[in-house]
Amino acid sequence: MVSGSTVQLLPLGRTLVLPQGAALREALFEFGVEFPCGGRGRCKGCRLRVLAGDLAITADDRQRLSPVELAAGWRLACQARVSGDLTLEIAQWEAAVLGDQSRITFQPRPGLGVAVDLGTTTLAVQLLDLATGNVLAVATAMNAQAVHGADVMSRIHFAVHENGAGRLHDLIRRQIGGLIAGLRQEAARDEAIVEVVLVGNTAMQLLFCGRDVHPLAQAPFESDELDEACFTGAELGWSVTAEAVVRFLPSLGGFVGSDLLAGILATGLAEVKSLSALIDLGTNGEIIVTNGGRVLCASTAAGPAFEGARISMGMRAATGAISEVTVREGSLVCRVLGGGEPRGICGSGLVDAVACGLELGWITSTGRPASGEAVLLAGDVELAPRDIRELQLAKGAITAGLRLMVEQLGFTPGALERVHLAGAFGNYISRANARRIGLLPFPPEQIEPAGNTALLGAKMVLLRTVDFSTFWEELRPRVEHVPLNEDPRFHEVYVEEMGFPSQRLS
Numbered sequence: 001m002v003s004g005s006t007v008q009l010l011p012l013g014r015t016l017v018l019p020q021g022a023a024l025r026e027a028l029f030e031f032g033v034e035f036p037c038g039g040r041g042r043c044k045g046c047r048l049r050v051l052a053g054d055l056a057i058t059a060d061d062r063q064r065l066s067p068v069e070l071a072a073g074w075r076l077a078c079q080a081r082v083s084g085d086l087t088l089e090i091a092q093w094e095a096a097v098l099g100d101q102s103r104i105t106f107q108p109r110p111g112l113g114v115a116v117d118l119g120t121t122t123l124a125v126q127l128l129d130l131a132t133g134n135v136l137a138v139a140t141a142m143n144a145q146a147v148h149g150a151d152v153m154s155r156i157h158f159a160v161h162e163n164g165a166g167r168l169h170d171l172i173r174r175q176i177g178g179l180i181a182g183l184r185q186e187a188a189r190d191e192a193i194v195e196v197v198l199v200g201n202t203a204m205q206l207l208f209c210g211r212d213v214h215p216l217a218q219a220p221f222e223s224d225e226l227d228e229a230c231f232t233g234a235e236l237g238w239s240v241t242a243e244a245v246v247r248f249l250p251s252l253g254g255f256v257g258s259d260l261l262a263g264i265l266a267t268g269l270a271e272v273k274s275l276s277a278l279i280d281l282g283t284n285g286e287i288i289v290t291n292g293g294r295v296l297c298a299s300t301a302a303g304p305a306f307e308g309a310r311i312s313m314g315m316r317a318a319t320g321a322i323s324e325v326t327v328r329e330g331s332l333v334c335r336v337l338g339g340g341e342p343r344g345i346c347g348s349g350l351v352d353a354v355a356c357g358l359e360l361g362w363i364t365s366t367g368r369p370a371s372g373e374a375v376l377l378a379g380d381v382e383l384a385p386r387d388i389r390e391l392q393l394a395k396g397a398i399t400a401g402l403r404l405m406v407e408q409l410g411f412t413p414g415a416l417e418r419v420h421l422a423g424a425f426g427n428y429i430s431r432a433n434a435r436r437i438g439l440l441p442f443p444p445e446q447i448e449p450a451g452n453t454a455l456l457g458a459k460m461v462l463l464r465t466v467d468f469s470t471f472w473e474e475l476r477p478r479v480e481h482v483p484l485n486e487d488p489r490f491h492e493v494y495v496e497e498m499g500f501p502s503q504r505l506s
């Protein structure tokens with residue numbers, strides 16, 4: 001039986017119960033904590049301080065933190081595992097906003113603000129003190145619309161064919177209003193909430209704003225109502241001032257929404273001078289590629305393999321999931337989240353398992369298990385031939401999309417100098433194994449796990465770290481949506497990209 005540890009997070013006053021041995025990184029990521037170096041123990045950006053209880057000092061802690069800091073209880077959150085009850089202070093939430101110190105400059109102003117990452121699956125909401133930039137309270141929740149379909153297409157189907165747009169619109173507005181009221185109460189602050197900034201994919205934007213989603217139900221999947229939407233607190237009836245401005249940032253095109261626009265802001269992609277990309281690996285893989293001039297954006301249906309769905313023993317990255325697989329002396333060694341018996345495998349474990357299978361010769365470059373049978377991983381968890389196929393479909397969609405976009409700019413994928421990976425999956429995936437399976441065929445040092453760039457970008461707008469109007473005015477004419485589904489070469493390249501490299505890339 002797994003025993004739990006109580007972990008109190010300050011300054012939020014939030015209490016979590018985590019299994020013994022659980023990685024804090026996984027638990028804190030959900031609250032919008034950033035891991036600027038992708039949790040590799042290199043940047044100190046994820047520091048926390050132990051106020052009560054005990055967190056073992058790791059080798060990376062010793063390397064990055066001074067003896068004085070260690071003695072004062074500072075540890076790297078990305079390296080820490082829970083071994084008893086704890087009270088922790090998250091440095092990032094005290095010291096204003098972003099993990100990347102170079103972008104911390106913001107314009108203080110009175111009042112409170114709220115940043116919302118409105119995802120198809122989950123919502124992340126942060127209440128901020130606009131005078132200090134401190135995060136005062138955080139809430140995450142499953143998107144209440146999920147009862148009407150897990151993915152974007154089923155929500156659109158419900159809206160269009162079952163007359164459900166109004167229902168979805170009401171559900172999400174009510175849910176976000178409720179979360180904001182909860183955050184206000186939790187933070188117990190008197191100041192008014194003066195601004196709310198929301199980001200999300202195009203369907204989330206249209207549904208929240210009460211705009212027509214029909215164009216997303218059929219080719220060419222382009223809506224002409226993607227502009228920024230502004231509401232007042234009075235219109236929404238939320239617990240913000242009546243004059244508070246509630247802004248849903250503009251979408252980029254097709255299914256590529258303001259969450260990716262926020263990602264461009266958070267990664268500084270609009271200013272780069274060399275060929276760079278931002279990839280959000282999800283059911284809808286979203287890709288931005290720029291050479292410093294044009295900014296191409298596209299989405300590609302990768303399927304849910306990266307989220308552990310449609311995999312025979314797939315699951316989300318939760319307790320019991322195999323999240324890492326390595327090879328030791330010719331055998332597979334699996335790391336299970338929370339310790340204990342494996343119950344299934346999540347996306348990062350899947351990428352690892354296939355990479356290890358390729359290395360051991362248990363899986364061929366065409367994706368077939370050499371034995372013709374499922375590959376046993378640990379306990380009862382195994383990898384069926386069709387699971388490998390699902391990963392190939394996801395990988396093929398992303399790499400084909402990326403390749404065609406890079407080619408449109410006159411380059412080959414090998415010319416990419418920097419690839420930012422957005423989202424939780426981007427933080428956990430092994431870059432070496434993503435390279436081994438050909439998903440991200442770049443040297444690991446060129447891949448930058450960028451965390452929740454959607455929430456980060458929303459906070460940057462809220463805190464005026466950038467003048468959003470000027471930023472958007474400059475960026476907008478450079479943005480081109482690439483409808484990959486209409487590209488006659490897409491299918492051919494997709495099939496080509498489904499295979500795995502026969503050997504480790506040098």
Ligand code: FES
Nearest residue numbers: 041042043044078
């Ligand atoms: S040290 Fe960089 S995220 Fe932990």
